[in-house]
Amino acid sequence: MSQDPFDFRPDPDRYAVMGDPIDHSLSPRIHTLFAEQTGQALTYEAIQVDQGGLAQALGNFGASGGRGANITVPLKERAYALADELSDRARLAGAVNTLTLADGRLIADNTDGAGLVADLTENLGWPLAGASILLVGAGGAARGVIAPLLEAGPARLLVVNRTPDRARELADHFRHLGLVEGGGLAAAQGPFDIIINATAASLAAEVPDLPAEAIGEQTRVYDMMYGAEPTAFLGWAAARGAAELADGLGMLVGQAAESFRIWRGVRPDAAAVLATLRQELISGG
Ligand SMILES: NC(=O)c1ccc[n+]([C@@H]2O[C@H](COP(=O)([O-])OP(=O)(O)OC[C@H]3O[C@@H](n4cnc5c(N)ncnc54)[C@H](OP(=O)(O)O)[C@@H]3O)[C@@H](O)[C@H]2O)c1
Incomplete structure (x- = not known):
């Protein structure tokens, strides 16, 4: 007052x-x-x-x-x-x-999905149109970003999850918007252009059990989690030779x-x- x-x-x-x-x-x-x-x-x-x-x-x-x-x-x-x-x-x-x-x-x-897409495209300059994208996780964060990712026109969007049925259900829910498939972590046979970690695994310093072939030398890897230090997922991706790494602080600011x-x-x-x-x-x- x-x-x-x-x-x-x-x-x-x-x-x-x-x-x-x-x-x-x-x-x-x-x-x-x-x-x-x-x-x-x-x-x-x-x-x-x-x-x-x-x-x-x-x-x-x-x-x-x-x-x-x-x-x-x-x-x-x-x-x-x-x-x-x-x-x-x-x-x-x-x-x-x-x-x-x-x-x-x-x-x-x-606004979570808009925040992620703005970070990927405007801050990081990672093209989404025509890209093959792997989204890891099928919780609330993954659900919020699938529509805006599909709107950006990727060649392929694969959603994988520790509990495979949750990823399949998500893919079914969004299939009317574009090319999206769902499956278990082992289905992530790449290499992908972009990998986005939308699991809560990094909170416990864990890494989802993805096949090593998911990452190639062109792969850009994003973790929605962030911190002063690189997350466990980004550490895992760096050790496998990922081309670029980013955490989710830009998504937080974007949303x-x-x-x-x-x-x-x-x-x-x-x-x-x-x-x-x-x-x-x-x-x-
Ligand atoms: N940067 C941002 O602005 C922003 C915005 C939103 C969320 N986030 C982050 O995104 C993450 C997920 O949030 P959420 O709301 O989606 O959580 P959620 O609804 O609880 O979903 C958790 C997801 O993580 C998976 N998971 C958990 N522990 C795992 C492990 N050890 N190995 C493999 N998969 C594991 C779960 O798989 P199951 O289905 O098999 O249990 C599920 O897919 C959190 O770290 C959150 O901080 C960041």
Whole structure:
């Protein structure tokens, strides 16, 4: 609230990320940098919310002036169920990471796939059109990126997963959009142009049991996970002679940039914020 009676500037709009755990979320830092960069008056906070508490948390946040929220693990499917309006990409993904709060209604979108594609094509310069792409994993993250990847026109998209049926189900779900197949990890006979790790294996410093032939000397390898050090998956790919490696920090900034554009109508310079964040991650600050 404004304290000075002669200060007639409105309070800044409120935004938040909701999830559990949420302490280490980089989203408040990213959106603060976007706001500074674009001159937008807003605040962005992290709110711990468990599975059962999302409806209540969103109601409270909206009542206290909240304008929008990012939704992260493990609440993306719950947010999908609560939404009053779904964008096409949220409906296809079956999950929501961006909510706009307007007149008591929840308008939902999913920007994860756009964030990944922007990172691959704009930041990294990895062409997707005509490429053979291997997507490893069949959880929420994989589901959110298949439609935007197919939209980019790859020659082939193969989804493989430790539990093969989940990958086959995903391929069936998206087949009307393009050439996508599903199978077990052993089906990843390459070499592929691009491999994207969308499993949670790197969280436990594990590597999915892929055939060595998945990687050739032209293969570019992406891990959706990120950190100050290269992930286990990127270490595995480097040891097999992958041509280029990238982690998921750029995807995180990319999905945030698309949320910011939806909320504020301004597209921030994601590459500049990514460079700042990378520096902070490496220096531990
Ligand atoms: N950079 C970003 O912006 C961004 C955005 C979203 C997600 N992510 C990251 O993406 C990852 C996946 O997230 P999610 O939401 O999809 O998780 P999820 O829904 O829990 O799915 C987990 C997936 O990982 C597989 N998996 C887990 N441990 C494995 C192991 N040891 N070996 C092989 N496969 C394993 C699972 O296979 P089964 O089906 O066989 O269990 C499943 O396919 C997380 O690391 C998350 O941090 C990053």
